Amino acid sequence: MLKTLIEAFALISTWEVIIAMFAASVYGLVIGSLPGLSATMATALLVPVTFYLSPIAAIATIVAASSMAIFSGDIPGALLRIPGTPASAAYADEAYAMTRKGQAELALGAGVWFSAVGGIAGVLSLMILAPPLAEIALSFSTFEYFWLALLGLMCATLVARSSPVKAIAGMFLGLLVSCIGIENPGGVPRFTFGLTDLFGGIEPIPALVGVFAVAQVMRAMLTPEPPPLPRRKFGSIMAGQWMLTKKYHWQMTRGNIVGIIIGVLPGAGADMAAWVSYAMSKRFSKEPEKFGTGHVEGLVEAGASNNASIASGWVPSLLFGIPGDTIAAIAIGVLYMKGLNPGPTLFTEKASSMYAIYLMFIIANILMIPLGIAMIRVAAYILLAPRSGIMPIIMLCCAVGSFAIGNNMFGVVTVAAFGVIGYVMEANGYPVAAMVLGIVMGTMVEQAFVTSLIKSDGSILPFFERPVAAILAAMAIGALLWPVMVWVWRKVKPVRTGVAATSR
Amino acid sequence: MSKITRRTFAASTAAVAASAAFGLTPALAQAYPARPVTVIVPWGAGGGTDATARIVAALLEKDLGQPFNVVNRTGGSGVVGHTAIATAQPDGYTIGMLTVEISMMHWQGLTELAPRSYTPLALMNEDPPGIQVSSSSPYKTVKELAEAIKAAPPGKFKASGTGQGGIWHLALVGWMQAMGLPANQVAWVPSNGAAPAMQDLAAGGLDLTTCSVPEARAIIEAGKARSLAIMAPARNPIFKDVPTLKEAMGIEYATGAWRGIGAPKNLPPELATKLTAALKKVYDSAEFKDFMSNRGFGTVWGDAGQFGSFMDKGDAQMGEAMKAAGLSKA
Amino acid sequence: MRLPDSVTGSFLVVLGTAAAYGGWLLPPVPGQPVGPNVFPLVIGIGLALCGLAIVFGIGHTFEEEEVLIPLDGQTAAAPPPQGKLYGLRALLPPALLLFYVVAADRLGFIITAAIMVYVTSTALGAKWKLALPLAALAPFAIHLIFGKLLRVPLPAGLLPTPW
Numbered sequence: 001m002l003k004t005l006i007e008a009f010a011l012i013s014t015w016e017v018i019i020a021m022f023a024a025s026v027y028g029l030v031i032g033s034l035p036g037l038s039a040t041m042a043t044a045l046l047v048p049v050t051f052y053l054s055p056i057a058a059i060a061t062i063v064a065a066s067s068m069a070i071f072s073g074d075i076p077g078a079l080l081r082i083p084g085t086p087a088s089a090a091y092a093d094e095a096y097a098m099t100r101k102g103q104a105e106l107a108l109g110a111g112v113w114f115s116a117v118g119g120i121a122g123v124l125s126l127m128i129l130a131p132p133l134a135e136i137a138l139s140f141s142t143f144e145y146f147w148l149a150l151l152g153l154m155c156a157t158l159v160a161r162s163s164p165v166k167a168i169a170g171m172f173l174g175l176l177v178s179c180i181g182i183e184n185p186g187g188v189p190r191f192t193f194g195l196t197d198l199f200g201g202i203e204p205i206p207a208l209v210g211v212f213a214v215a216q217v218m219r220a221m222l223t224p225e226p227p228p229l230p231r232r233k234f235g236s237i238m239a240g241q242w243m244l245t246k247k248y249h250w251q252m253t254r255g256n257i258v259g260i261i262i263g264v265l266p267g268a269g270a271d272m273a274a275w276v277s278y279a280m281s282k283r284f285s286k287e288p289e290k291f292g293t294g295h296v297e298g299l300v301e302a303g304a305s306n307n308a309s310i311a312s313g314w315v316p317s318l319l320f321g322i323p324g325d326t327i328a329a330i331a332i333g334v335l336y337m338k339g340l341n342p343g344p345t346l347f348t349e350k351a352s353s354m355y356a357i358y359l360m361f362i363i364a365n366i367l368m369i370p371l372g373i374a375m376i377r378v379a380a381y382i383l384l385a386p387r388s389g390i391m392p393i394i395m396l397c398c399a400v401g402s403f404a405i406g407n408n409m410f411g412v413v414t415v416a417a418f419g420v421i422g423y424v425m426e427a428n429g430y431p432v433a434a435m436v437l438g439i440v441m442g443t444m445v446e447q448a449f450v451t452s453l454i455k456s457d458g459s460i461l462p463f464f465e466r467p468v469a470a471i472l473a474a475m476a477i478g479a480l481l482w483p484v485m486v487w488v489w490r491k492v493k494p495v496r497t498g499v500a501a502t503s504r
Numbered sequence: 505m506s507k508i509t510r511r512t513f514a515a516s517t518a519a520v521a522a523s524a525a526f527g528l529t530p531a532l533a534q535a536y537p538a539r540p541v542t543v544i545v546p547w548g549a550g551g552g553t554d555a556t557a558r559i560v561a562a563l564l565e566k567d568l569g570q571p572f573n574v575v576n577r578t579g580g581s582g583v584v585g586h587t588a589i590a591t592a593q594p595d596g597y598t599i600g601m602l603t604v605e606i607s608m609m610h611w612q613g614l615t616e617l618a619p620r621s622y623t624p625l626a627l628m629n630e631d632p633p634g635i636q637v638s639s640s641s642p643y644k645t646v647k648e649l650a651e652a653i654k655a656a657p658p659g660k661f662k663a664s665g666t667g668q669g670g671i672w673h674l675a676l677v678g679w680m681q682a683m684g685l686p687a688n689q690v691a692w693v694p695s696n697g698a699a700p701a702m703q704d705l706a707a708g709g710l711d712l713t714t715c716s717v718p719e720a721r722a723i724i725e726a727g728k729a730r731s732l733a734i735m736a737p738a739r740n741p742i743f744k745d746v747p748t749l750k751e752a753m754g755i756e757y758a759t760g761a762w763r764g765i766g767a768p769k770n771l772p773p774e775l776a777t778k779l780t781a782a783l784k785k786v787y788d789s790a791e792f793k794d795f796m797s798n799r800g801f802g803t804v805w806g807d808a809g810q811f812g813s814f815m816d817k818g819d820a821q822m823g824e825a826m827k828a829a830g831l832s833k834a
Numbered sequence: 835m836r837l838p839d840s841v842t843g844s845f846l847v848v849l850g851t852a853a854a855y856g857g858w859l860l861p862p863v864p865g866q867p868v869g870p871n872v873f874p875l876v877i878g879i880g881l882a883l884c885g886l887a888i889v890f891g892i893g894h895t896f897e898e899e900e901v902l903i904p905l906d907g908q909t910a911a912a913p914p915p916q917g918k919l920y921g922l923r924a925l926l927p928p929a930l931l932l933f934y935v936v937a938a939d940r941l942g943f944i945i946t947a948a949i950m951v952y953v954t955s956t957a958l959g960a961k962w963k964l965a966l967p968l969a970a971l972a973p974f975a976i977h978l979i980f981g982k983l984l985r986v987p988l989p990a991g992l993l994p995t996p997w
Contacts, residue, residue: 141709169884186863186870187668388960392951406578416931458867
């Protein structure tokens with residue numbers, strides 16, 4: 001054990017690894033903070049670079065860039081209400097509200113601090129729990145996945161601040177968008193109207209950029225320049241974080257645990273971890289009414305959650321070659337390329353390489369604190385710049401970033417279309433986040449449902465028979481009926497509703 | 505690797521004009537490539553096709569002395585990228601990675617493009633499908649599995665490995681037909697790629713998968729599944745103890761997912777010869793061989809003529825299987 | 835663009851019905867008990883039901899008006915100028931993106947981007963002293979990051995970049 005640990009240290013203390021990690025960290029921070037460029041894209045664009053690196057250095061770049069990008073997605077979310085990566089979308093409103101209240105440093109400090117803590121918790125889970133956790137995830141069949149995906153969709157209504165009916169409508173809109181293309185279980189073109197560009201369906205990233213970034217620029221066109229935030233020095237970023245850690249230690253732990261579990265499950269990554277944790281935080285909070293008004297509690301839990309899922313996403317990847325999320329999928333490709341073939345043998349024959357990966361995760365998360373603070377300090381100047389100087393650059397990033405996903409102009413058209421959709425939805429009280437969730441999860445829901453039915457020869461009993469499926473089913477149906485029950489309750493007791501409304 | 509700059513674009517127009525005015529002389533072919541070449545990949549960055557294209561491009565660059573820039577043109581389930589290769593100028597400065605889907609999509613009526621829409625340059629890789637079962641499955645040999653499938657009512661057995669109408673689905677259909685069974689004897693469960701199918705196999709949700717052996721490798725090595733046979737003319741050197749269908753059952757059936765390099769139609773023959781020769785050097789290099797075997801990808805060489813007839817044969821085979829499965833629109 | 839709930843709700847009913855009908859027309863797939871028509875059908879019906887509920891104001895009680903947290907010591911900003919054409923300004927960003935799609939291959943990235951930046955900036959009230967330098971510099975900076983470092987093949991067009 002100690003010997004392999006020393007070997008692992010030797011593996012990572014080469015200049016190549018150190019420089020690769022540092023450069024990839026800065027790269028990840030920059031890409032993550034640019035709206036429209038996700039952590040997955042940052043990692044994918046690194047793959048060609050890894051061709052020229054040694055195996056450990058290649059993995060170091062992926063570990064560092066993905067961890068940093070997930071954190072730095074919080075920065076534009078907090079400062080401009082434009083999440084840099086999908087994983088920050090769940091709490092971008094909350095963080096932005098804190099910035100409006102003059103608590104930008106607390107929001108961003110919580111982002112960096114709880115991301116680092118979450119990341120380290122994720123590594124610990126990778127080290128200790130990898131084998132048993134992967135075993136559990138491996139026993140998930142499509143029946144369980146169906147309920148899991150449905151539960152993920154239900155989070156749309158839990159996090160929304162508006163009418164649950166409108167949230168569900170938004171989610172259905174997203175599901176409808178996910179129907180487009182031939183990437184459905186039947187393999188037939190659906191709603192493509194004969195356009196080749198629609199065969200592949202609507203990619204979540206340009207849709208996300210459209211509804212969050214372009215719609216934001218559209219709103220800016222109609223609203224007068226907001227009064228500039230009081231010009232002052234950015235206070236200490238880490239101050240108060242220890243206090244928050246003590247106050248919200250239970251929320252932090254719960255975020256870590258939820259993030260780890262979601263990361264381990266194949267297909268569900270940091271985005272879903274953040275959504276679920278933010279929703280949980282609101283539901284179990286002692287002061288749920290403060291959510292959405294610039295309250296740090298949800299940020300703590302969701303920030304701790306999405307970074308924890310990054311490391312734990314590697315658990316099934318390393319053991320079975322099953323990606324825990326899209327970033328891990330790319331990492332698997334690099335692992336194979338470098339001769340570190342995933343499998344249980346990796347833990348015995350190449351134990352020192354495994355420990356080297358653990359160590360790099362820990363170092364990346366420690367490195368995140370100083371580099372993250374530096375990045376926040378640089379980014380804070382955005383607040384001082386006039387809106388007419390920032391918005392044009394965001395427009396350019398939208399155009400180029402959406403083009404870069406497939407080097408295809410259709411991405412830019414998608415961004416423009418979703419800008420209009422997002423703008424109209426937002427203006428009429430339909431939560432756009434619910435639609436994004438529908439787009440991301442739609443294929444998974446349909447795939448799991450159709451394949452389950454094929455396997456059961458059309459019977460729906462297995463959806464409830466398998467023990468894990470039954471538990472998930474009960475949870476999903478409960479979440480589905482929740483708004484209906486509340487609505488009935490309010491109808492039956494109109495007096496109480498009045499009291500509740502005024503006390504708000 | 506550098507990127508396409510404005511100068512190269514300007515130069516490309518100049519070169520096209522020049523070739524139109526004077527015709528391509530052998531001297532020009534000798535000067536080829538005079539500027540960076542674009543290699544279009546119809547699939548996303550980070551995947552197997554992308555990785556193969558990048559190693560080929562890097563080695564071509566070393567040999568021919570000009571940058572070979574890989575550009576991922578994704579979208580439309582491969583249609584967009586394949587179209588971009590076919591419609592580019594046939595001046596040798598745009599080549600691309602063709603994949604097995606080009607011999608499938610036109611049967612489904614998704615595109616007009618077929619293997620004949622390109623100038624074939626070289627076949628670089630082919631991965632045959634294996635037949636995998638869960639390690640808890642009662643079937644120890646492919647013969648036992650085939651007997652059980654024959655005896656069972658149609659649709660009782662469930663198989664997966666890719667989406668509906670994907671290459672591994674057609675491999676299964678082809679195998680069923682080779683055994684004289686109807687195409688729907690085994691029900692196809694569409695999956696989003698081989699990895700989820702292998703996981704579902706291990707979780708007990710499926711009876712067999714027909715994805716390629718490298719794709720099944722991690723789960724097999726984890727002791728969760730085993731490979732009973734491969735649908736190839738010869739055994740895979742990495743899995744020496746997995747028999748071919750012919751050895752195990754006496755059935756002459758082989759297919760596979762392949763990747764090759766092609767160019768737009770009407771590429772001047774001098775340039776095609778030069779590129780094929782360079783690709784042969786790439787194929788023979790230790791770097792390429794090491795890279796491919798590390799990722800578990802099979803290597804197969806076919807020069808321009810062989811690649812062309814290989815695609816024609818595969819195209820006809822795919823058409824037959826797709827008609828049998830009721831997937832063909834043609 | 836705040837529309838009455840009855841308008842957006844009705845739109846969802848129409849969209850949902852169209853989706854359900856479009857899904858219903860899709861052919862079944864051999865070997866699949868649930869074809870590609872079912873999912874759009876379910877979503878379409880769900881969407882139409884939500885639309886109906888919204889038309890009839892169900893769930894409206896949950897809605898909270900978005901409250902922008904006022905800044906310390908700041909008075910509320912002046913109300914935006916009204917007018918029929920003023921609302922159309924919101925369509926400028928998507929229109930510029932479409933302009934990029936059409937023009938980038940011909941004019942090249944630098945020129946197209948410069949036009950986009952200049953128009954957006956002036957539309958947001960920037961003086962030429964800010965808009966012009968921004969339009970001159972931002973395209974090069976973005977090209978450096980995306981084109982040079984990330985190797986995105988941005989169209990060259992009329993004006994080559996110095997790298």
